[in-house]
Amino acid sequence: MQSYSTKRNGAAQLLPYLALFITWAMVHTSLIVFRDLPVFESGLVGPDSYMRMLRVTELYQNWDWFDGTIERANAPYGDTLHWTRPFDMLIMLIALPASLGMDFEGALYVAGILVSPLLQLTTGFALAWAMRPVIRPEVWFLPAVALFLQPGALAYSVAGRADHHSLLLLVFVVTAGFTLRALRNPLDARPAVWAGASAGFGIWLSVEFLLPMGVCLVALGMPWLFGEREKASQNKWFALAASLLLLAALFAERPLERFLEPSYDRVSTVQFLVVVSILLFWRAAESYENRATAGTHPVGRLLLGLFGVTAAGLLVNSIHPLFFAGPMAGVDPRIQPIWLDLVLEMRPLIPQDRDSIGSFIFFFGSGLLVVPFFARLLWQERRSSSFWTLAFIGFACLLLWLVAIKHIRFSGYAEVAFIMAFAVVFDRFLQWTHRIHSDFSRGILRGCTITVLLLGPLTVGTTLMVDKADAKDASGQSLTACDVGEVAGFLETDPRWTGSRQTILTFLDIGPELLYRTDHAVIGTPYHRNSDGIYDSYWMLTSSDPGAVRAMIVERGIGLILLCQSPAERNFFSSAGDSLYKQLSGGQIPSWAAEVALPVHLQRQARLFTVSR
The missing domain is CATH 3.40.50.12610 (Rossmann fold)
Incomplete structure (x- = not known):
């Protein structure tokens, strides 16, 4: 009898994971069927996927690790891409099982089709782990499912989209999960180390991850500013782990003769200098806390912080002044108006007309519906031990949303932050609905709330968006063009x-x-x-x-x-x-x-x- 009960409990625990897998499979199957993604015809979606697979195939053929030049682009001169190697290696690892039944280049092709959906599924499970410090364990399922319905994140995760942005979203969730754990216990440096290493790996993937890393650093720095002196040590370990990871990335990505060559769009000594500057500040702050009693006062910390930010900024500006112009600092101004300003990923999501209002609601409606409830909850918890963990989520929502409004490519990060806020709000909402004695009424209220929050904005946004004259695939390309x-x-x-x-x-x-x-x-x-x-x-x-x-x-x-x-x-x-x-x-x-x-x-x-x- 006990054995049967144990087996039944084990099956019940596996049921949510199976349901999550089925939901993920249904989402991607429906995209292939109803959006007519060309998976079974051409396999890959968007120009980046083809270029990524060309890059991976050439690496497999010649194993010239440091050579990122595509000789047949910009003919006859060639073109060097700004991408890095970790995502290439991930595709190769995914291709290994398939290579048992086909040639390796064919296996690479299959891996290119599957890599982003598999990363999205992994991100769903990672999100369930990341949110444990702020929600009850039994509530993990719905936020993970909500991730699969976010249009910005989903656009990078469709079958055939061999794009490193799907991996960046996974790294962001992992980094946020370790940051939440570091905020929960200021005396434990291990979560901060892992958060820093994750952030460093994100920068290795793409320098755009400096933004999510900055969100985490601010979230860890604010408790220090307001009295948690142990946070200086945590931030030091965060920056040290990120610095070491970036140092490894420099050796992995650059031959020795070009080791010190600066790049603003790719991991280099530029980003390493920035992170090392942060490390030096927090090491100084830790020493200040240990030696000066005045350091326990918020005013002293504020002055130290202002001095540190100014000194780090001046140091970076004196060596790499173009850093503050962003990753596109070195872009040829000739192509700015004819191409870069017109790239879909770089366009803003500012509501101006019916179509842009529809797009705004489509991408951010679910998150913005949750924010007022989350803000109220944050105010209620302002004196509790969980305040700083919730403040991190709120700050991530605000900053990443503001950036995503300017550039749609950051919408996935903002959506992940909104899902974190949604998870907290919905957990409290479920606790509140236990007051309702009728199972039927409670179920109806919960179901309607979920539908309104997750599906309502998608429906309204789709309705408002103006239908285009020609259909588009998931990468924004016209389907009326030649094959x-x-x-x-x-x-x-x-x-x-x-x-x-x-x-x-x-x-x-x-x-x-x-x-x-x-x-x-x-x-x-x-x-x-x-x-x-x-x-x-x-x-x-x-x-x-x-x-x-x-x-x-x-x-x-x-x-x-x-x-x-x-x-x-x-x-x-x-x-x-x-x-x-x-x-x-x-x-x-x-x-x-x-x-x-x-x-x-x-x-x-x-x-x-x-x-x-």
Whole structure:
């Protein structure tokens, strides 16, 4: 009897985990079925996924660890990406089981399709662990499910999206979980060490993680400012762990001859200096607490903090002044108006018209519905031992939301912070509903509340957003454009192009897929370091100076010009005057070019032109 009861209790404990897995599987299956994601046709979603898989495949083929150059981009000069290696290695690790039944390059392809959904599932379980210090264990399931419904986070987690942002969200949840544990017990340095190491790994993945790390540092610093002198030691250990992790990242990412070379868009000595400056401050603060009784006064701490921030800022500014201009500090100003300002991830989410109001509600509605209740709860707990843990969540909601309004790419971080607030509020709400004696009434109230908070904003936002003239896939690309996979297949199989590598002038967003699917080269790719490729491809197809255009085409060694004729492409190359793009689109072909007769199934999709040398 006891054995049967034990087994039944074990099964009951596994049931929520099984339900979470089923929910995750249903979400991604429905996306494939109803959003018509091209998983079973082309496999990958968005240009970044193709470029990532090209990068991973080339690493597997040559194992040149420090060489991040894509030789066939920005032809004939090549282009060096700003990405780092951890996500590449994760894809390879996921590919290992699949490689038992297929060749390793095929296994890499499968891993590229599955990596982001698997990371999202892992993030759901990590969120359940992270929230244990502030909610009851039995409430973990709903916040984890809520994560799967957040549009910003989900956009980076769909099947076929081989994008490191899905890993960044997991690292953020882990870092937040350790930070909550550090805030709960100021005498325990271990959570702070793990939080710092996690934050350092996040910066290794992308320098944008300096923002979440800053949120954690402020959350750990505020209790020190208001009297918890032990927090100085905790912050020191946080910064020390982050510094050591970044030092390891520098050795892993850079050969010795370029070890000290600064980069603002990729982990380098710039970010290492910032974190070491933070470490030096907290080491000084710890010494000050141990030696000066005045250090126990908030005014003394405030003055010390102001001095430390000023000194660290001046130190970083004197060595790397462009750091404060952000990761895009070194971007070529020529590509700012024609491309960077138009990138979907970089656009703001400020409500201005019906469509932008709908987008704002769609991304942030659930969180903003919870914030007033969370703020009230934070005020009620202002003198309790849990105040600083809740304050961390509130500060994360505020700061990350403000940044996400400016750049939509940060919406996933804001959504995770909102889910943390939702978890706390909903836990208290469930405790309050125990006052209702009727099981039916209590169930109806809970169900309606969940529906309104999680699904209401998605429904309202979708209704308000203006339908576009053409459908978009999860990466924002038009589905009315040509099938790049079919065009690539033609270029790879037609005898005219298989004998020698061709350099193709085309729209930059389809460049990565052409590089992945063919052995040919392209000029433009949608990455800020390839400024020459972006600008030159734009200039050649929008210029009205035929002589200069012809000279640039010869200099670049261009053999083919491909027009995919998507709305995004036409918008990118739109310009006043008699441009080359308008000539080719209108059938006015220059004497040095000739149109290629495409197969019947491609004739209504694309136009291809050869260039005489």
